[in-house]
Amino acid sequence: MLSFIQTFNLAIFLLFTFSYAYQIFYALVALVRKTPDLTPKDLHKFAVVIAARNESAVIGQLINSIKKQKYPAELVDIYVVADNCTDNTAEVARQAGAQVYVRNNRQMVGKGYALDFIFKILQRTNDKTQYEGYFVFDADNLLDENYIAEMNKVFDAGYRVVTSYRNSKNYDTNWLSAGYSLWFLREAKYLNNPRMILGTSCAISGTGFLVHNDIIKKNNGWKHHLLTEDIEFSIDSAIAGECIGYAGKAKLYDEQPTTWEQSWNQRLRWAKGFYQVFYNYGGKLVTTMFPDRNFSCFDMLMTISPAMIASLLTVFINAFFLLCGLLNITTIPGIIPATTSALMASLCNFYLVLYAFGLLTTITEWKEINTTPWKKIWYTFTFPVFIFTYVPISIVALFRKVEWSPITHNVCKSIEEVQQ
Template identity: 70%
Template structure:
């Protein structure tokens, strides 16, 4: 029995190590390999798209940061879709200089449906505008003044889908906002950046990305309507042979939740969305991995694979052995310390790995994080705790019916304040 417990935990450890060891290689690539400097041959014409629901507090600053871009204004049109709003989002956006459409549909609710609406509207009413690409932002975003110019360099080099460096407006609000922020900074620096450097595909993360008009036209709008439409779009693009690029010099800032209730609801939706994407595209990713020898498909498969199930299996197995050891008269007295030790070691190992990634990200992105030195260090210790809270969230997401709900944004800052 003791031998079986030890062997089981060893197999779980090896399984995780084998499946995710490539991300350690990613970290070394990010540290030691630098992207090439690009000079665009053409300044392309773009439309900026934002789906906004009751975002009157923040939409004005987003539009202001777009209008202040160091890129020819005649090549950038700003569209806002005020989606099922009950406030004056549309009025604020029009006053700030955006082209605004209002949508009221209580049946088809969610960002994906709003995007599909505005893309189809542009296709019929602005067909002569000849937009070559579409930027997609959330209403709480702020753009660095060189954002579009930097993305244009990568777009001009041939990438048809691009994502960017995602930073936060409110990193130091508390350990929750810092947890989000570190995760997105790590994703940009140590996942998407090395993917791009190794010529594999990146993944779009929620907001701050650019899509070629040919892809939108081919799809006849925006066809992604699962709870995590961003990762669904990424997965479908990889399966269809697209390589998503990354531009580290294009920086956006967005607002992170500060309350655990708001964070719980948002990540509950994300977890459910990942299950949906896994169910819909998991088999296709496996086929693409082996039939086309596509590492990007494997990478995306590992991104959406519910690895939490392996963790839960390990925890439940060891807890069962612990309970057996406590209540069974015939059990070996060594079962209790063995299983307790296995549980503690598992949590310790995960904590150390997560802390290491959080610390590495904090050190390398130190100047990009808008916070005090004390908080920067403090939140490296709470980062693993933030990730551990995904365990109960992932369990609840398995059984609970979840619908798309908006996140209330209240952090009103200008780009000058957060930069």
Template identity: 60%
Template sequence: MKAIIIFNAVISILFTLCYAYQFFYLFVGLLKGEQKFKAVREHKFAAVISARNERDVIGQLISSIKSQNYPKDKLDVFVIADNCTDDTAQVAREAGAIVYERFNKVQVGKGYALDWLFKIIDRDHKDAGYEGYMIFDADNILDVNYVSEMNKVFDNGYDILTSYRNSKNFDSNWISAAYSLWFLREARYLNNSRMQLGTSCAISGTGFLVGANVIEGNGGWIHHLLTEDIEFTCDSVSKGMKIGYASKAVLYDEQPTKFSQSYTQRLRWAKGFYQVFANYGGKLLKGVLKGSFSCLDMFMTVMPAMLLTLLSVLINVVAIPVAIATDAPETAILVQALIQTLVNFYGLFFILGLLTAITEWDQIHCVWYKKVLYLFTFPVFMLSYVPIAIIALFKKVEWKPIKHSVVRTLDEVRSNEAA
């Protein structure tokens, strides 16, 4: 039983050593303001949207792109209606997008759809002179200054950029609120801090910009794992590229509201992280050995840390009945260690949620008491990730679309706190 106590101490020390730098990120996010950029010129961009049966929401996204405070002749909208069985293509065309329909039941997923479209753009729109591509999901809507803010940072030499990811439906329930807090925390306390410190940021799902030179250099969109965003991030960082962050470019995203949807999505994310770690862990480690902090950061990001947490909990859960059965004197210590692990987990994520809610209070669009209430359920949501991470180890996971149905204008999203 003493071996279990030593094991618990080793796990605690490992976590501290591996993730201490992210606590430093917290202080940077708290103490340092946002960076300001100015653009010398306005670049020409194409907004790219991969959509599957998204007729309910895609029109609002295209409208928000068309309403940007940016020259109309320097911003086009492309939609891939990917394996659609509804009238997404027609709705997108009527909203003013250039639409291509793709039907491929073998190469399924956003990565394949993007690669297919980039090849079509190279074929049919080669003379358009696009300098960068902004990639969105169909359920997004954009602040009116989104493109101009992305342009400012792009003009300052960043070939890959991510943006501030907010949510359309924080107020729906504890599940959507947990997602929202996590993405707001990523924006403020990870990507913002990375940008301040001059290291590379990370792409998260949607709302990012890729320079045309990067797409050309890669030979299209070559990332097809279950989490193509983090795969693209790790691939780029391992090649020595630096990903920037435009803190004032605000995007609103729809979050799942049902646990079944959340389970399916996070199962894919967990499996995808394992795939990325298996494929890029070695490359990142080589970068770490060459002195790249960005590679170290991404290595720690994709390393399956949840498994260490689960391993610690499982060993203690198994050890406690054995200790009781053998009347071991360490029984009380083991019970205390298990409880302490769970309390520490809850406390850590409560603090992360609290810091995020305090600093991003005005960006969270719902009534005040929901902002407070969902702080207490946020750690529970994160704890539910642990069994999902284990299931993902053994279960075959395929990409599946998640139905989006929250139709809100920016004014409606921002008026929620007054409800």
């Protein structure tokens, strides 16, 4: 039994090291190499698409930040889908200068359905409007004044899908908002940035991305309707051989949950959505990865793999053998120290690895983080705890039916206020 548990723990360690060591390489690439600055030959015409449900408190500020872009205004049109709203979101959006379409459908609920609704409308009129690409934003977002210009650079370079740098409107509210924010900063700087440098496909993250008209036309709208439509789109793109680009200087700010209830519900949906995507696309990623030598498929497979569940299974197995050792101290010598050290090592390694990524991100993105120096340091220690709270969420998501539900946004700040 002792030999089995030692071999098992070594095998799990080697499996995780092999599977995720490339992300350490990504971090090194991000530290030593820079993405070359691109000079666009053309300024393309875009439509901005915003799916909003009861977002009257924040949507006006987003539209204002779009209108303040250092990009020709005649090349950017703004469309809002007031999706199953019970407030005056549509009126606020119209007053701010957007073209608004109202959607009421209580059966087909979720952002993906709202996007499909507006894309189908825009496709019918695109012969006249001649949009080359579509920006997708959430209503709580704010854009840096150079956002569209920077995204246009990457789009003009030939990337048909482009994602951006995701920052936060409310990093300093508490450890929850800081945990989200630090995760998205790390994703931008140490995942998408090195992917772009190395020429492999990036991943979109919910909001702040650009899609070429040809893709929307080919898909006859927006066809991705799982609980995490963003990662589903990224996975589908990798399988199709579509290389998603990244514009690191295109900065977007969004609002993060600040209460445990909001955070629980949102991350429960994310966890369930990842399971759905893994179930529906995991096999396709594997079958595409090997014959096509497509590293993006391997990268995306590791992104959606239920690593948290595998880690928990390892903990439970060690805990089971520890219990056996406690009940049979005289007959199973050595099992207690072996399992105890394995459990402690797992916990310590988990914390230290996450802390290292959080600290590295905080140091390199120090000027981008809008809070006091003390809070910047403190939240590097709470970041691993935030990620650890995914453990109960991941377990519950396995067994509970989860439906899409909106997150309330209340941080009504202008882009100038956020950047100050």
